[in-house]
Amino acid sequence: MEIGPYIKLHRIKQEMTQAELAEGIVSFAYLSKIENQKTEASSNVISLLCTRLGIQMNNETDETIRDKCQQWYEMLFEVNDKEEIIKTYKELNSLMYEHHSDSLILFEIHKIRYFLILSEFEEALTQINRLADMSGTFDSLHLFYWYKFKGNYNTAKNEFNQAMRMYKIAEEKLNQLELSEEKIADLQYTIAVTHSKLHNTLEAIEYSDKAIDIFRKQYNFIRCAQCHIVLGISYRRIRMYDKSIKNHNLAKHLGELSKNRQIIQLTNQNLGYLHSTKGDRKKAIHYYVEVLNDPEVDMNARLTAVTSLIKEYYSIYDFDKTREMIDNGIELLDNMKNKEAFKIHYYVINSYNYAIRQDNEKFETLVINEFIPYLQKHKDFANLVDYAKMLGRHFERLNKYKDSVKYYKLANVTYEELINL
Structure with a gap:
C-alpha cells in the first residue's frame, strides 16, 4: 500500500x-x-x-501480520466460531495500530464483513463511510472486496437492488484478479441468492449452477447444500415441484452428512413453504415444527418457523395454536437486542395478534401505515400480495367494500408485478 x-x-x-x-x-x-x-x-x-x-516499521512483523490476516479472512469466508473471530480481530487490530503493514487497507475493508457477521450494522456503515474517501486509492483486490462487502451491507438492510449493483461491480473485477475458484464461487452463490430475493428465478438458477460446479470439485458439502436450497426455491417458483423437492432433499442429505443443523432446518423451512404452496397444510406444519423444535437453530430460523406456523394455523382456523405461536413469537422478540434486524417478523406476529383479537383499529394502523409501506419499500411482492389480500378480507368482513376493493386491487396489481419479474 x-x-x-x-x-x-x-x-x-x-x-x-x-x-x-x-x-x-x-x-x-x-x-x-x-x-x-x-x-x-x-x-x-x-x-x-x-x-x-x-x-513501527518492521518487515518481519509485516509478514506475520499478513499471515494472520489471511487466517482471519478465511474465518469470515466460512462459518466459524464467533468468539475465535473476535479474538483474532482484537489481536490484529492491536498489531495494525503499532506496525506499518501493507495489509492494513484490506484488513480495514474486511472489518465491514466482520461487523456484519456480528450484526453490528451501525458499525459496518460507519466503517464504509470511514473508507469511502479513500476508495479512489484502492487497487483491484481492494475494490473487489469493497464492493462485495458493501453489497453484503445492502443485503443485511434488505436493499437487494442496491446489493445486486454492488455484487455485479465486484464481479467485473474478477477479470483483473487471480482469486481462488472457491472465492469466485462464493460471489456467484451470493449473486444467486440476491437474484432469488429479487425473484429473478432464471438468473438465480444460472448462478447457483455456476457456483455448485466449483463447490463440488472442492468437496465443500455445506456450500453445495446452500446452492441446492436456492435451486429448490427457484424450481418451486416456476412450479417444477419434483425438481424442487429433489434439490431440497439433496441439501438436507448434505446437511446430515456434515451434521449441520442450520442447513437441515433451512431445508425443512423451505420444504414447509413448498407444501404450503401446494396446499398441503399438514405436511407444511410438520416441516415448520421440525425447525421450531430444534434447539440449535439460530434466532432468525426460529422466528421464521413461528411466523410460518402462525399463518398455517390461522388458515385452517386453529386459533388456539395460532395464539400459542403468537405468544411464542412475542416472547422471542422481547428477548432480542437488535429488533431492527427482525422487523418483518415483528410485523407478521403483531398483524395476526391484532387480527385474532379483533382489535381492528390496531390491526389497520399497523398493516396500512407501517407493514404495507415496509413491504413496498423493500419490494417484497410475495408478502405484499398476502397482506393486501388479508386487508381486503378484513374490510370485506366489516362491510367496508370500498376499502376492501382497494386492497384486493393492490394484491392483484402486485401479483402481476411478481409474475412479470
Whole structure:
C-alpha cells in the first residue's frame, strides 16, 4: 500500500486532525499532498509522521501480520466460531495500530464483513463511510472486496437492488484478479441468492449452477447444500415441484452428512413453504415444527418457523395454536437486542395478534401505515400480495367494500408485478 493513504488511514483511526499530525514536521498543506499521493515525501518526513502516529516499521512483523490476516479472512469466508473471530480481530487490530503493514487497507475493508457477521450494522456503515474517501486509492483486490462487502451491507438492510449493483461491480473485477475458484464461487452463490430475493428465478438458477460446479470439485458439502436450497426455491417458483423437492432433499442429505443443523432446518423451512404452496397444510406444519423444535437453530430460523406456523394455523382456523405461536413469537422478540434486524417478523406476529383479537383499529394502523409501506419499500411482492389480500378480507368482513376493493386491487396489481419479474 502507498504510504500516503496509509498515514491518512492511521490518522483518521486515531481521530487526529491534519494540523495535529503535521505540527513541527511539515505544513498542513504538504501533509494533505502526502496523504492524497500528490507528492512523494522524504524518508525522514515519513519516519517522523509514523513515529507521531506510533507506527513501527518492521518487515518481519509485516509478514506475520499478513499471515494472520489471511487466517482471519478465511474465518469470515466460512462459518466459524464467533468468539475465535473476535479474538483474532482484537489481536490484529492491536498489531495494525503499532506496525506499518501493507495489509492494513484490506484488513480495514474486511472489518465491514466482520461487523456484519456480528450484526453490528451501525458499525459496518460507519466503517464504509470511514473508507469511502479513500476508495479512489484502492487497487483491484481492494475494490473487489469493497464492493462485495458493501453489497453484503445492502443485503443485511434488505436493499437487494442496491446489493445486486454492488455484487455485479465486484464481479467485473474478477477479470483483473487471480482469486481462488472457491472465492469466485462464493460471489456467484451470493449473486444467486440476491437474484432469488429479487425473484429473478432464471438468473438465480444460472448462478447457483455456476457456483455448485466449483463447490463440488472442492468437496465443500455445506456450500453445495446452500446452492441446492436456492435451486429448490427457484424450481418451486416456476412450479417444477419434483425438481424442487429433489434439490431440497439433496441439501438436507448434505446437511446430515456434515451434521449441520442450520442447513437441515433451512431445508425443512423451505420444504414447509413448498407444501404450503401446494396446499398441503399438514405436511407444511410438520416441516415448520421440525425447525421450531430444534434447539440449535439460530434466532432468525426460529422466528421464521413461528411466523410460518402462525399463518398455517390461522388458515385452517386453529386459533388456539395460532395464539400459542403468537405468544411464542412475542416472547422471542422481547428477548432480542437488535429488533431492527427482525422487523418483518415483528410485523407478521403483531398483524395476526391484532387480527385474532379483533382489535381492528390496531390491526389497520399497523398493516396500512407501517407493514404495507415496509413491504413496498423493500419490494417484497410475495408478502405484499398476502397482506393486501388479508386487508381486503378484513374490510370485506366489516362491510367496508370500498376499502376492501382497494386492497384486493393492490394484491392483484402486485401479483402481476411478481409474475412479470
